Amino acid sequence: MANILVVDDELGIRDLLSEILNDEGHSVDLAENATQARAARAANAYDLVLLDIWMPDTDGVSLLKEWAMAGTLTMPVIMMSGHATIDTAVEATRIGAFSFLEKPITMQKLLKAVEQGLARSAAQPAASSAATATAATPPPAAATPAAPEAQGAPVAALPVVTKDPGPHAHQGFDLDRPLREARDGFEKAYFEFHLAREGGSMTRVAEKTGLERTHLYRKLRQLGVDLGRGKRN
Numbered sequence: 517m518a519n520i521l522v523v524d525d526e527l528g529i530r531d532l533l534s535e536i537l538n539d540e541g542h543s544v545d546l547a548e549n550a551t552q553a554r555a556a557r558a559a560n561a562y563d564l565v566l567l568d569i570w571m572p573d574t575d576g577v578s579l580l581k582e583w584a585m586a587g588t589l590t591m592p593v594i595m596m597s598g599h600a601t602i603d604t605a606v607e608a609t610r611i612g613a614f615s616f617l618e619k620p621i622t623m624q625k626l627l628k629a630v631e632q633g634l635a636r637s638a639a640q641p642a643a644s645s646a647a648t649a650t651a652a653t654p655p656p657a658a659a660t661p662a663a664p665e666a667q668g669a670p671v672a673a674l675p676v677v678t679k680d681p682g683p684h685a686h687q688g689f690d691l692d693r694p695l696r697e698a699r700d701g702f703e704k705a706y707f708e709f710h711l712a713r714e715g716g717s718m719t720r721v722a723e724k725t726g727l728e729r730t731h732l733y734r735k736l737r738q739l740g741v742d743l744g745r746g747k748r749n
Contacts, residue, residue, distance in 0.1 A: 517541050518543070518637070519542070519561070520544050520566065520630070522547070523547045523553040523576070524548070524596065525548050525568060530546045530548065533621075537630070539716070539717050539719050540717055540719065542630075545560065549574075550576075550578075550579045554582075558588075562591050564633045564637060565592070565593045566596060567595055568597065569596065576596075577608050580611050592636050594614055594616070595608045596617045596618075596621065598618065600616070614636065623719065627719070
């Protein structure tokens with residue numbers, strides 16, 4: 517799960533992006549202008565920022581430049597706009613933006629850009645930690661032979677940890693009940709199985725089951741399915 521900040525002055529876009537990213541298991545903060553974005557960035561460390569270019573108080577490129585000059589541009593920033601020119605996108609990239617998404621943003625492009633941005637965000641601290649560890653690690657010492665009495669000592673068996681397999685693909689159903697109840701029981705088990713398999717991602721469950729997202733939400737609520745049960749840790 518990643519911490520993501522979405523900055524956009526359009527309520528509908530903020531809500532849509534938040535819903536999609538929450539379905540993917542991420543924690544999302546929202547800001548409707550540069551002022552709120554500054555305050556959020558000052559109070560939190562984010563793994564990724566989705567930043568609109570055209571905003572009423574300060575535009576996204578200027579805010580990106582502020583973060584770069586202040587040394588707080590430590591996370592990948594994906595710029596968004598429906599009216600930006602090639603020059604604007606190039607300038608944002610030069611300042612330090614990770615990528616650019618043109619509105620209207622398709623779900624596939626959004627998820628791909630977020631996945632690539634988070635991969636870069638995870639790679640940077642890992643590389644830094646590896647370099648620090650290499651510099652600080654002393655040369656290995658010569659191996660010390662084990663004591664004779666320890667060489668033949670029995671090795672204690674490690675406990676076996678079993679993982680909860682979640683819902684099974686093949687389940688039995690009680691058919692000796694009214695059709696409506698039997699059908700609801702089957703549908704509930706069906707959706708719980710796919711939610712668990714897809715890590716709680718409503719996006720992928722909708723694609724897998726062939727249902728439109730809004731219809732899927734209504735169906736799950738009607739069946740009493742726990743939407744948080746399959747979420748990734």
